[in-house]
Amino acid sequence: MRALKLSRSRNRRSFLLAGLFGTALATALLFPSLSLTAQARTVVDMSGTPVEIKDTPAFIADLWFAHNEILVMLGAADKIRVTAEKPADRPWLFKIAPVLLKAETGVHAETVNPEDLLSRHIDLVIVPQRGQADALRKLGLPTLHAQYTTVPQMLQSIDMTADALSTSHAHDVARAYRQKMDTLTSLLQSRVSRLPASARPRVLHIAALNPLQIDGQNTMIDTWIKTAGGENAATVSGNHRPTTFEQIATWNPDIIILGATAGEVDPSSPLRFLPAFQQRKWARNPQGVFPWDRYGCEELLQLEWAAKLFHPAEFADLDMRQDVRTFYHSFFHYALTEEDITRILAAQPPARTP
Structure with a gap:
C-alpha cells in the first residue's frame, strides 16, 4: 500500500469531490450503499469534538498503537481491518487476538493513504492526534481523536470507544474496567497516603x-x-x-x-x-x-x-x-x-x- 501524506492528496478525484461538494456528498458519490443504509450517531472524542459515525461500526482502522488493545478488550478485534501494530512488534497482541493477522498491519496515522481507507469502507478511524482526526474527517472518514495522558483521561477514552462501538458488551467491559481501576487506585491511595x-x-x-x-x-x-x-x-x-x-x-x-x-x-x-x-x-x-x-x-x-x-x-x-x-x-x-x-x-x- 502506497502511503500518501494528507497535504499532497487533494489532487485525487475523491478529495476534489470533498472540496467542491462537501464531505457528505463526496462519500455518497463514492459509496452510495454506505450513505443510504447507515444510521449515524454522534460521539464526542477526546478533543471535545462531536463526530458523526455509523451506528455499530463494522470496519475499523486503529492507527494509534496504544489503542488497539482497548478495541480488543472491548470485543472489537474482528472489526479491525487496518492497524498500526505489527506481529513482530506486539507478538502478545497477535497471539491473544489472532484475527488481527487478517488486518492490514503497520499503517501509521502520519502516512496513511485516506483513499485506501475509503476503498476498504472503513467506517471508524482511531488516531492519537487531534490534527490527524480533523484532516481525515474533512476527507469523509469518521475519525476519533483518542489520546490521553492521565488515568481519568484513559477511562474517558475507553468510555468513548465503547460509545463508538455501541454494543452492550463494550459498555459492560468499560464499566468493569473502570470499577477495577477505581478499586485499585483507592487501595494505592489509602496506603501511599500514610x-x-x-x-x-x-x-x-x-x-x-x-x-x-x-x-x-x-x-x-x-x-x-x-x-x-x-x-x-x-x-x-x-x-x-x-x-x-x-x-x-x-x-x-x-x-x-x-x-x-x-x-x-x-x-x-x-x-x-x-x-x-x-x-x-x-x-x-x-x-x-x-x-x-x-x-x-x-x-x-x-x-x-x-x-x-x-x-x-x-x-x-x-x-x-x-x-x-x-x-x-x-x-x-x-x-x-x-x-x-x-x-x-x-x-x-x-x-x-x-
Whole structure:
C-alpha cells in the first residue's frame, strides 16, 4: 500500500469531490450503499469534538498503537481491518487476538493513504492526534481523536470507544474496567497516603538507551509513578526526552526502570556506577499485549507492579502473578500459562510467536 501524506492528496478525484461538494456528498458519490443504509450517531472524542459515525461500526482502522488493545478488550478485534501494530512488534497482541493477522498491519496515522481507507469502507478511524482526526474527517472518514495522558483521561477514552462501538458488551467491559481501576487506585491511595514524603522513592524511567531518552513529567509514566507512591526524578516534561548520563547522575534516582524495549545496559555503561544500579534498585518493565508502562489498558497491572516495586512491604499482599492471570482472563478472554506469565513479567515475547 502506497502511503500518501494528507497535504499532497487533494489532487485525487475523491478529495476534489470533498472540496467542491462537501464531505457528505463526496462519500455518497463514492459509496452510495454506505450513505443510504447507515444510521449515524454522534460521539464526542477526546478533543471535545462531536463526530458523526455509523451506528455499530463494522470496519475499523486503529492507527494509534496504544489503542488497539482497548478495541480488543472491548470485543472489537474482528472489526479491525487496518492497524498500526505489527506481529513482530506486539507478538502478545497477535497471539491473544489472532484475527488481527487478517488486518492490514503497520499503517501509521502520519502516512496513511485516506483513499485506501475509503476503498476498504472503513467506517471508524482511531488516531492519537487531534490534527490527524480533523484532516481525515474533512476527507469523509469518521475519525476519533483518542489520546490521553492521565488515568481519568484513559477511562474517558475507553468510555468513548465503547460509545463508538455501541454494543452492550463494550459498555459492560468499560464499566468493569473502570470499577477495577477505581478499586485499585483507592487501595494505592489509602496506603501511599500514610507514607511520609521521605519514603517516596525518586524514580527515573528510561525509555531508550541508545540514544539515551527518559520519560518526564506530564505523561502517563509520570502518572503511574506518582499514583504508585513514587516521585519522578526527571525534572523535564514529555515522553522520550533526550538526556545525558551526566544529567541522570545529577538527578541520582533511587530507582531506575528500563522500558521493555529500551535495550540492554552495556557492562561498561556509566549507568552501572549509579547507586540505583549498584544497590540493585532497578528493574525491567513488564510488557504484554502492549508495554505496561506506556499508554495501554494494562496500566491497571502497571500500577500494581510499580507499587510493589516501590513499596514491597506495604503491598506484599498483592499477588502479581494471579492478578496478571485474572486480568487476561477477564479482559482478553485468554488463559495464560505459568510460562506466559513469567515471560510477560520479564518483558519477553511468547515462547511461540504468532
